[in-house]
Amino acid sequence: MNSFDKLYYENYHKVYRVALKMSGNAQNAMDIVQEVFLSLFDKLENGGEIIYPGTWLYKVTVNKCCDGLRKQMRFATLDVAAGNEFHEVTIEKQETRQIIEKALFELHPRERVIMVLYSEGFSYKEISEASGVKFQSVGKTISRILEKLEKKLKGLNNDLY
Amino acid sequence: MTCIKPELIQKYIDRETTSAESELVDAHLKHCEDCCRKVEARKQFSQLIIHSVNHLVKDHGSIPAFAPVKKVSGRFFVKRRIIYGLSAACVLLLIMFTVIRTRTREPWHVSIVNTIGPQVDANKPITKQDMIINIIDQDGNVTELKLE
Numbered sequence: 001m002n003s004f005d006k007l008y009y010e011n012y013h014k015v016y017r018v019a020l021k022m023s024g025n026a027q028n029a030m031d032i033v034q035e036v037f038l039s040l041f042d043k044l045e046n047g048g049e050i051i052y053p054g055t056w057l058y059k060v061t062v063n064k065c066c067d068g069l070r071k072q073m074r075f076a077t078l079d080v081a082a083g084n085e086f087h088e089v090t091i092e093k094q095e096t097r098q099i100i101e102k103a104l105f106e107l108h109p110r111e112r113v114i115m116v117l118y119s120e121g122f123s124y125k126e127i128s129e130a131s132g133v134k135f136q137s138v139g140k141t142i143s144r145i146l147e148k149l150e151k152k153l154k155g156l157n158n159d160l161y
Numbered sequence: 162m163t164c165i166k167p168e169l170i171q172k173y174i175d176r177e178t179t180s181a182e183s184e185l186v187d188a189h190l191k192h193c194e195d196c197c198r199k200v201e202a203r204k205q206f207s208q209l210i211i212h213s214v215n216h217l218v219k220d221h222g223s224i225p226a227f228a229p230v231k232k233v234s235g236r237f238f239v240k241r242r243i244i245y246g247l248s249a250a251c252v253l254l255l256i257m258f259t260v261i262r263t264r265t266r267e268p269w270h271v272s273i274v275n276t277i278g279p280q281v282d283a284n285k286p287i288t289k290q291d292m293i294i295n296i297i298d299q300d301g302n303v304t305e306l307k308l309e
Binding site for chain 1: 167168169170171172175177203206207209210211213214215216217218222224225227229
């Protein structure tokens with residue numbers, strides 16, 4: 001297994017998760033993943049060197065997702081799950097979740113990037129490297145986005161609170 | 162004592178505070194119920210959002226085999242662009258040369274023969290006499306102009 005294959009199989013799911021969370025659509029996510037690894041393949045083929053492949057992959061994924069969203073000029077349709085896939089959760093919880101997902105998809109792509117990376121359990125340093133936000137501003141940005149989401153959710157559904 | 166800023170609360174929840182900041186927050190939370198509530202509420206809301214975002218990924222699926230599509234080199238497009246550009250420039254130059262050549266073509270050989278008209282008035286100066294000008298082009302056509 002060469003270095004590209006190793007990187008591909010090690011990082012495929014991580015990249016896919018971020019792409020799916022960003023695009024909200026499985027097919028779009030797969031296309032983005034393909035493009036990301038194609039970029040990696042080309043870079044390695046042309047003798048390019050990547051010191052931190054993980055960070056590089058996330059950065060490229062995030063940029064491609066943002067580019068795609070900007071081109072679409074509207075957010076991708078929500079791939080909201082059908083009810084029968086979640087027997088363990090109540091209808092009420094599903095509704096709440098759908099409201100939250102709607103609010104998430106109404107965020108600016110750059111803000112959504114932060115939330116997606118945050119949900120992946122990244123440290124502030126990793127979020128900063130992948131998103132391009134200053135390290136000192138990550139906490140402030142997350143706090144601001146959460147406040148924004150809270151306001152949106154209050155607006156969308158008062159019963160939530 | 163002033164209450165903790167939302168930014169610091171967030172850092173505290175995410176365990177991104179320095180040891181000095183953590184001590185400060187811990188000390189404040191011991192005697193500020195309002196901030197305790199804020200921290201707890203923010204912690205719960207953060208978790209709710211994280212769960213919701215993670216919920217978007219329902220199935221990872223299997224990893225498809227990577228099949229690199231042989232991309233057409235960017236240089237090819239650059240070369241093609243240069244070829245198109247040069248071709249267009251050549252055509253433009255050809256048109257320009259043709260136009261210039263047409264405009265700068267040798268003039269026709271025209272002969273002008275002027276004679277005093279048949280009715281000569283001796284009382285008038287020569288400049289006031291009727292005059293006939295014959296313009297003969299290179300094909301031999303004669304155009305007669307009468308000046309009175």
